[in-house]
Amino acid sequence: MFIDKVVVEVRSGKGGDGMIAFLREKCMPKGGPSGGNGGRGASIIFKAVRNINTLFNFRHSKVFIGPDGEKGGTKNKYGHKAEDVIVEVPCGTVVYEEKNHKFIGDLSIEGQTLVVAKGGRGGRGNAAFKNDRNKCPKIAENGLPGENKRLIMELKLLADVGLVGLPNAGKSTLLSVVSNANPVIADYPFTTLEPNLGVVNVNKDSSFVMADLPGLIEGASEGKGLGLSFLRHLERCRVIIHLVSMEEESPYENYKMIQNELKSYGMGLDKRPLLVVASKMDSEESEIKFKEFKKHFKTPVIALSSLTNQGVKEIVSKCQELLAKTEKFPLFTNEENPEVKVYDAYANEKPIFEVVHEKEHVFRLVGESIERTYGLINISTDEGMLRLLNYLKKIDVESALKQKGAQDGDSVWLCDFEFEYLE
Numbered sequence: 281m282f283i284d285k286v287v288v289e290v291r292s293g294k295g296g297d298g299m300i301a302f303l304r305e306k307c308m309p310k311g312g313p314s315g316g317n318g319g320r321g322a323s324i325i326f327k328a329v330r331n332i333n334t335l336f337n338f339r340h341s342k343v344f345i346g347p348d349g350e351k352g353g354t355k356n357k358y359g360h361k362a363e364d365v366i367v368e369v370p371c372g373t374v375v376y377e378e379k380n381h382k383f384i385g386d387l388s389i390e391g392q393t394l395v396v397a398k399g400g401r402g403g404r405g406n407a408a409f410k411n412d413r414n415k416c417p418k419i420a421e422n423g424l425p426g427e428n429k430r431l432i433m434e435l436k437l438l439a440d441v442g443l444v445g446l447p448n449a450g451k452s453t454l455l456s457v458v459s460n461a462n463p464v465i466a467d468y469p470f471t472t473l474e475p476n477l478g479v480v481n482v483n484k485d486s487s488f489v490m491a492d493l494p495g496l497i498e499g500a501s502e503g504k505g506l507g508l509s510f511l512r513h514l515e516r517c518r519v520i521i522h523l524v525s526m527e528e529e530s531p532y533e534n535y536k537m538i539q540n541e542l543k544s545y546g547m548g549l550d551k552r553p554l555l556v557v558a559s560k561m562d563s564e565e566s567e568i569k570f571k572e573f574k575k576h577f578k579t580p581v582i583a584l585s586s587l588t589n590q591g592v593k594e595i596v597s598k599c600q601e602l603l604a605k606t607e608k609f610p611l612f613t614n615e616e617n618p619e620v621k622v623y624d625a626y627a628n629e630k631p632i633f634e635v636v637h638e639k640e641h642v643f644r645l646v647g648e649s650i651e652r653t654y655g656l657i658n659i660s661t662d663e664g665m666l667r668l669l670n671y672l673k674k675i676d677v678e679s680a681l682k683q684k685g686a687q688d689g690d691s692v693w694l695c696d697f698e699f700e701y702l703e
């Protein structure tokens with residue numbers, strides 16, 4: 281079965297806890313705090329690869345769990361960072377969060393990676409809290425928890441050209457003639473139940489991918505027949521071939537009905553470069569019907585017979601020509617994802633703090649409010665130190681530092697207090 285939508289769960293690892301330890305060596309009886317930082321927990325990372333074409337495997341392995349980071353050690357030993365979990369996904373996978381359908385990312389290029397659950401940061405050991413006023417802190421941070429999310433993965437086939445038409449129009453037959461694909465072909469409607477992909481080699485340097493979709497019927501855009509789920513695959517096809525059988529009673533009526541479905545579906549499907557093809561040109565009275573049919577079009581309509589090969593080369597070269605001048609379509613248009621403006625009633629108030637990038641690897645937190653609060657806290661005690669840390673967490677100093685470009689291990693100063701930034 282062809283699967284193009286699955287739900288998986290991802291759990292990144294917790295960061296390792298920081299260590300509380302003191303150096304006690306023969307020659308250094310009071311060596312000071314030496315508890316190391318914990319290591320980061322594993323992130324779950326999706327990576328786009330070419331050799332997987334479906335989401336089939338994700339039906340069986342639905343949960344991806346990242347290991348936790350190692351605890352910090354004594355003698356200033358850092359805990360090991362857990363190895364990230366890399367999950368290979370097919371090119372073209374789009375990822376959403378299940379609970380609010382928030383778009384997380386789009387993996388369309390081979391090798392592209394997307395962090396879908398970030399590993400928790402390791403906690404700082406007590407060595408990180410040593411300062412002039414508190415030379416022997418007995419506190420350490422716990423590692424931060426990892427993330428736990430349920431994700432929707434969707435695969436839209438990355439075909440360049442999509443074949444649409446009524447059932448039995450000869451779509452699968454055309455795909456089998458121009459490409460390496462072997463779709464099922466039969467003399468009854470709805471033979472094709474899932475999209476088939478084929479590679480069409482134009483010459484030794486160029487090729488494109490063609491998708492044969494299940495036949496559409498009236499109301500497909502509202503979910504009738506097999507239409508709706510497969511119309512989604514057309515969203516990324518840059519060129520559409522509309523096959524209209526000359527064997528049928530009223531070809532032009534059929535054509536209009538299908539075009540109407542494409543329009544009702546939206547996503548600009550009715551505005552894509554379109555190649556109209558009259559199929560089964562070897563059947564009885566096809567010539568008469570073709571003459572009547574093509575009168576309705578200003579642009580040329582290609583006459584095709586997959587049995588005699590009439591028009592096959594012309595279709596391939598016309599596709600190539602249209603593809604060359606058609607951009608790839610963005611997944612979202614700007615209107616669909618408007619930037620949300622937030623009007624903040626407190627915008628004019630002075631910020632609690634600002635981050636100043638003093639020099640390479642050194643940052644300073646400045647601001648009346650943060651400096652006043654710092655002055656009120658007695659950091660010579662462990663309790664005071666904990667209060668300060670909780671306060672810095674609450675006002676989200678870490679995000680501000682990250683935004684300013686702070687990197688793992690950089691020094692951060694607040695008045696005369698120094699601490700290490702951990703990503």
Ligand SMILES: Nc1nc2c(ncn2[C@@H]2O[C@H](COP(=O)(O)OP(=O)(O)OP(=O)(O)O)[C@@H](O)[C@H]2O)c(=O)[nH]1
Nearest residue numbers: 447448449450451452453466467470471472495586
């Ligand atoms: N005479 C003639 N018959 C054709 C031609 N192309 C396809 N057929 C026949 O038409 C029937 C339907 O062909 P398919 O290729 O399965 O049609 P389809 O559009 O894929 O149909 P669905 O998958 O049901 O939507 C089969 O019996 C084919 O042999 C053609 O060019 N000439």
Ligand SMILES: [Mg+2]
Nearest residue numbers: 451452471472
């Ligand atoms: Mg078919």
